[in-house]
Amino acid sequence: MATIINVSAATAHEARAAARTRRKAPLGRRLRRHGTGYLFMLGAVLCFALFSWYPMIREVIMSFQKTNFAGDTRWVGFENYRHIMADPDFWAAWRTSGLFTLFALLFGFVVPFLTAVVLNELRHARSYFRLLVYLPVMMPPVAAAFLWRWFYRADDSGMFNEVLTALHLPNVQWLQSSHSLAVLCLVLFSTWANMGGSVLIYLAALQGVPGELYEASELDGAGVLKRIWHVTVPQTRLILSLMLMLQVVNTMQVFLEPYVITGGSNGTTSVVYQIYDYAFNFNNYGNASALGILLLVVLMGFAAVYLKLARSVEED
Template sequence: MSRKTTVSGGEISRGAKWFSSWNNYLFVVPALVFMVVFIGFPLFYNLMLSFQNVNVYNLSGQHDFIGLSNYIKSLKDPVFYAALQNSAVFTVLSIFFQFTIGFALALFFNLKFPGRNLFRSLMLLAWMLPVVISGTVFQWMLSGDYGVVNYFLQALGIIDQPVNWLSESNTALLGTVVANIWIGIPFNMIILLSGLQGLPEHLYEAAKLDGANRLVQFRHITLPLMRPTILVLLILGIINTFKVFDLIFIMTAGGPITASTVLPIYAYQLSFTTLEFSQGASVSMIMFLILIVISIVYLRMSSKEEVR
């Protein structure tokens, strides 16, 4: 009787250990299922679609495997390179000004002065507004006939006639960049401000005792300590900006012609305007590969930061 009890107790103990070892993984199952269903499956389906010839004419029929033909066709399309160039310009300009202005504001709001919490909260309004509202507001501000931008520029004597900022090929992309900069500044400011507030104060006090001015402190204390935060912010900013679709679609829809067509707009036009679904899927996968390369670069740079 005692032996049976011992055996039974051992089995219960092993079962309890097995359950406790897998118990933590059970909490991950809902998130894992969500990722597989809503991220993994669409990505896999889009990948398979890019290797097939699917369009509006054979949507319900049998789809033949054509290998890399869609990718080769995309790489031979001059519109693809125009969209790639626009994406690069849009991303670089947006990230540069978002980060620069956001860093300046973070340094400013890191100072102690009355009302800084109120002004800091007001700065978040640009980030909290839906992109549809922000894009519509900037579309109105930059319009040629009744835009407030043209009104002030004419009042200051900078221009003589109204400029159709979003309807001219040489200014359409710039207009979307300005709107995206305005949207992204608060996010950069908050992330950088949180990093600045975590820096040790005794380093600045020691630097002051050594006679270092604010510029020297910023160069030799703030920037080196902020490198991990800056690196994460820039990589996230590049990824989020490179795949911006809604703002540009609201403001210009990629026009005029291809002046503001970025890769997400180009993929959308192929899939839902010309109804070349496989061709649009190949452009989407090229975008995905570009972002994967950027992520790998980030991981290598972050690993070097950890070694330091």
């Protein structure tokens, strides 16, 4: 036993010495040794720098500038921020994005998880139903949005109102009757169009839940709902919390749904749609950049709070 311990200690000492030697190796030798890996990384770094980091830095700079039609810029400090906060549409856009996020958590977060649980329990035609659920993701988003805009038509030609007419029920002004109903209609489309990817992620997480836990809960007399609450949810807690954060971040940046389906009417203008309005309808890139920075700060604050809570839960 002592011999084995001595050999292990010697091996560990040699490994540490080799690591120190590699760290002290000249830069040229390290580049020759890892040159291929650095070249592969260089492409990714350049892509991020050109298409992600540079636009972010440029947006921060533009948020403190005023640009005219001739392309001339001048520094205005925090004037853009004061201007957008004084705009009544600013707070309305935040209310719409917040309401969209709330409905998305009730439907777009819960429905995909329950769908994954049902698909995971299927014994026949499982692959067919998975394809059926994922099919909307493969449709072009704009084409799918135009399709649902036809579904929501207020007259008898809209599919949903045709169903209501067939059931001898009055037609519904889906997108024009009230602000909350219009936002809910957008959330239903978003849930249908995007749930396929979430369902596949949840299915992958459910595959890792030990079957013995379900068997033990069945022996204890637990029903389906109790098994989901006491076994499935705790075992997939990490992926659920991650998907929750991604859901909030994505839904706060909603743009396609109000742009294509409602055109921002009936108070469905979101924060990102307001950014689009400032930049391309009013040619006010300073206000658009300032609002984009505010949205970034809000989402970063949410992510920081989430990471702090997640770390405290893991430590407990």
